[in-house]
Amino acid sequence: MRKPVIAGNWKMYKLHDEAVKTALELRSLVANANHCEVVIAPVFTALKTVCDRLEGSNVRVSAQDCATETEQGAHTGEVSAEMLNDAGCSHIIIGHSERRQFYGETDRSVNLKTRACLKSGLTAIVCVGEMLPDRESGNAEKVVKEQLEGGLDGLTVSDMERIIIAYEPVWAIGTGKTATPGQAQEMHGFIRSFIAEKHGKETADQTRILYGGSVKPENIGELMDQTDIDGALVGGASLSAESFSKIVNYNLG
Numbered sequence: 353m354r355k356p357v358i359a360g361n362w363k364m365y366k367l368h369d370e371a372v373k374t375a376l377e378l379r380s381l382v383a384n385a386n387h388c389e390v391v392i393a394p395v396f397t398a399l400k401t402v403c404d405r406l407e408g409s410n411v412r413v414s415a416q417d418c419a420t421e422t423e424q425g426a427h428t429g430e431v432s433a434e435m436l437n438d439a440g441c442s443h444i445i446i447g448h449s450e451r452r453q454f455y456g457e458t459d460r461s462v463n464l465k466t467r468a469c470l471k472s473g474l475t476a477i478v479c480v481g482e483m484l485p486d487r488e489s490g491n492a493e494k495v496v497k498e499q500l501e502g503g504l505d506g507l508t509v510s511d512m513e514r515i516i517i518a519y520e521p522v523w524a525i526g527t528g529k530t531a532t533p534g535q536a537q538e539m540h541g542f543i544r545s546f547i548a549e550k551h552g553k554e555t556a557d558q559t560r561i562l563y564g565g566s567v568k569p570e571n572i573g574e575l576m577d578q579t580d581i582d583g584a585l586v587g588g589a590s591l592s593a594e595s596f597s598k599i600v601n602y603n604l605g
């Protein structure tokens with residue numbers, strides 16, 4: 353049985369104090385949510401305090417990126433997975449489409465960051481997803497397959513225990529356009545078969561695959577009804593504790 357994961361990506365929003373305030377509001381709003389794992393990803397500067405203030409709660413903290421390098425050294429501007437672990441994070445989002453589109457992230461760097469994340473004992477939320485022209489030209493699965501092949505290259509069955517996949521069609525991120533539950537299910541099923549082919553059915557059955565792209569309190573229910581959707585990676589609607597808690601509490605109707 354896969355435990356769902358509802359993760360909030362706060363992107364480059366919220367100064368330190370506001371991040372802490374939202375995290376604390378969320379802490380009480382989701383205190384009874386045992387049906388899923390709750391994760392929030394604030395900006396780097398707020399991570400340590402948010403982790404400290406959420407200690408003992410059921411809300412885990414993720415970073416939004418990490419360095420490809422694992423050893424301390426002359427890497428100006430980079431933050432290693434080990435440092436994120438030290439700050440109290442349990443997860444790292446890797447290969448978000450905004451990083452792929454605007455900051456030169458490649459399948460190779462996603463792979464290195466994923467390995468760095470695992471080496472530090474953290475869980476990687478590895479993002480994949482096609483652009484609109486890929487979907488319109490019938491190449492969505494081909495693109496996602498390439499991202500999975502490159503990003504997860506060389507990982508073992510035991511590595512896969514700490515991998516969460518987030519399928520985020522780029523055309524649905526921040527646009528208000530959600531993939532239909534059917535479209536999302538189709539790609540999630542494809543991703544699960546890809547994992548089964550590489551690592552066996554048991555691993556595929558245990559891997560959580562999240563959907564991301566304009567998830568809101570109004571559409572989470574129908575997405576979660578799909579067989580292969582095991583949670584959500586939420587951007588805009590995770591910025592308010594109230595709306596994010598409604599998504600977390602989707603099971604209450």
Ligand code: PEP
Pocket residue numbers: 361520524525526527528564565566567585586587588589
């Ligand atoms: C995201 O940033 O991962 C995302 C899915 O954003 P939004 O929910 O705003 O579309």
